[in-house]
Amino acid sequence: MFASLGVHEYKNIITHSVQVAKISRHLAHSLGLVHHPDQVYLAGLLHDVGLIFKASIENYEVFIDAFRNIPDLEKIVLTLDRKDRHSFISHIVASHLGFLNVDCTRALLYHHTPFDEISDEEGVALLANCIKAADTISLIFLKSAEMFSEGTLESMIKSLEKDMGLNQEVRKAAIDSLKDVRSLLDLLDNEPHFKSDAELSCANFEKATKLIAALLDLRSPYTRIHTFSVARIAKQLTSDLMTEIDQRFMGIAALLHDIGKITTPLEILHKRGSLNEIETIVMRTHVVMTEKILLKSGLETFCRVSTSHHERLDGSGYPYGLDKSQINMYMRILQISDVFSALTEERPYRKAMSPFDALSVIEEQVNAGKLDGIVFEKLKQLINNGFTLVTFSHVLEDIFGPDLTNLVLQEIND
Numbered sequence: 534m535f536a537s538l539g540v541h542e543y544k545n546i547i548t549h550s551v552q553v554a555k556i557s558r559h560l561a562h563s564l565g566l567v568h569h570p571d572q573v574y575l576a577g578l579l580h581d582v583g584l585i586f587k588a589s590i591e592n593y594e595v596f597i598d599a600f601r602n603i604p605d606l607e608k609i610v611l612t613l614d615r616k617d618r619h620s621f622i623s624h625i626v627a628s629h630l631g632f633l634n635v636d637c638t639r640a641l642l643y644h645h646t647p648f649d650e651i652s653d654e655e656g657v658a659l660l661a662n663c664i665k666a667a668d669t670i671s672l673i674f675l676k677s678a679e680m681f682s683e684g685t686l687e688s689m690i691k692s693l694e695k696d697m698g699l700n701q702e703v704r705k706a707a708i709d710s711l712k713d714v715r716s717l718l719d720l721l722d723n724e725p726h727f728k729s730d731a732e733l734s735c736a737n738f739e740k741a742t743k744l745i746a747a748l749l750d751l752r753s754p755y756t757r758i759h760t761f762s763v764a765r766i767a768k769q770l771t772s773d774l775m776t777e778i779d780q781r782f783m784g785i786a787a788l789l790h791d792i793g794k795i796t797t798p799l800e801i802l803h804k805r806g807s808l809n810e811i812e813t814i815v816m817r818t819h820v821v822m823t824e825k826i827l828l829k830s831g832l833e834t835f836c837r838v839s840t841s842h843h844e845r846l847d848g849s850g851y852p853y854g855l856d857k858s859q860i861n862m863y864m865r866i867l868q869i870s871d872v873f874s875a876l877t878e879e880r881p882y883r884k885a886m887s888p889f890d891a892l893s894v895i896e897e898q899v900n901a902g903k904l905d906g907i908v909f910e911k912l913k914q915l916i917n918n919g920f921t922l923v924t925f926s927h928v929l930e931d932i933f934g935p936d937l938t939n940l941v942l943q944e945i946n947d
């Protein structure tokens with residue numbers, strides 16, 4: 534799922550992350566480091582997520598300009614993060630996921646630090662240094678417009694040779710990996726090459742899903758809280774109508790509902806007027822993209838519910854035009870949660886509605902036979918009982934943990 538975010542603004546950073554994940558895992562294995570290969574991979578994958586948070590939160594204009602117009606990630610770092618704050622933010626994000634071991638999350642702190650300056654256990658320092666070497670290899674590959682030539686290979690080897698921040702053995706392993714024709718192309722393609730037998734607890738899976746959702750939503754100031762808002766309302770409504778397990782399931786299905794929107798161009802998300810026919814088609818494809826991404830990720834169970842948020846009980850929705858008999862309770866809850874959240878958020882073409890105005894709009898749709906009446910009654914009760922809308926602080930607290938959010942914000946604004 535993480536790899537599927539690699540389009541539009543995120544193309545380079547996600548390609549880079551996937552490559553660093555694979556190369557770090559390969560290097561750690563060659564060096565015989567004790568960390569589990571899956572753990573090393575995930576550390577590599579997350580090493581630069583802090584950059585996305587830092588950039589988008591600090592100054593959205595600069596973020597969007599940098600990620601869109603500068604395909605060179607080194608320049609992005611120089612433009613946005615001269616003081617290397619993203620390493621710390623990536624570390625906090627990874628620590629809060631709950632399934633990365635402490636050594637692997639600590640390594641993220643030092644992925645730009647010269648080996649001799651890392652004051653931590655040797656295993657952590659070596660792993661951090663593997664990520665550093667992987668980072669160099671991947672950045673040069675991206676700069677070469679992902680074309681593999683002898684020039685590219687030569688400049689990778691030279692960079693590694695002259696990087697005094699690399700431990701001798703890490704440098705050797707990195708250069709050897711570039712000379713190994715069996716692994717070279719796998720390390721540098723766009724494929725994740727990740728399969729794990731490890732099991733995630735439901736709670737940790739939800740945390741991972743939240744990270745993906747946050748990255749998706751950070752693309753635009755208009756969507757910054759959308760997914761979290763939908764998930765929070767959907768969970769709340771489910772707890773009133775169904776069991777606790779249903780509530781867990783619903784929360785995750787809601788967090789995944791718009792993941793396909795990663796492919797919707799910002800020009801469409803940010804358009805001030807109404808969308809024309811062609812733009813509407815492009816916009817609507819996001820649901821089908823959600824379906825493709827979830828099926829590819831092996832998440833069939835959530836997929837049916839997540840992709841139903843634009844279906845309507847009278848058959849007028851999309852993409853399948855499902856009718857009442859095909860729309861179960863989860864789907865009905867998700868539909869109302871999605872509409873309510875969207876209405877209470879600002880859009881480029883209108884101001885945010887108050888919760889009560891949003892309720893009236895939804896009531897019309899219930900009366901027109903499009904949305905579910907029972908779910909609507911529960912939503913009304915919820916709002917009348919003083920349910921507070923999600924804010925961006927809630928989103929950040931979910932990602933960084935309540936205790937560390939302020940610290941992270943200080944780092945970002947420093």
Ligand SMILES: [Fe+2]
Nearest residue numbers: 580581644645
């Ligand atoms: Fe980095």
Ligand SMILES: [Fe+2]
Nearest residue numbers: 549580581668
């Ligand atoms: Fe990097």
Ligand SMILES: [Fe+2]
Nearest residue numbers: 763790791871
């Ligand atoms: Fe949505």
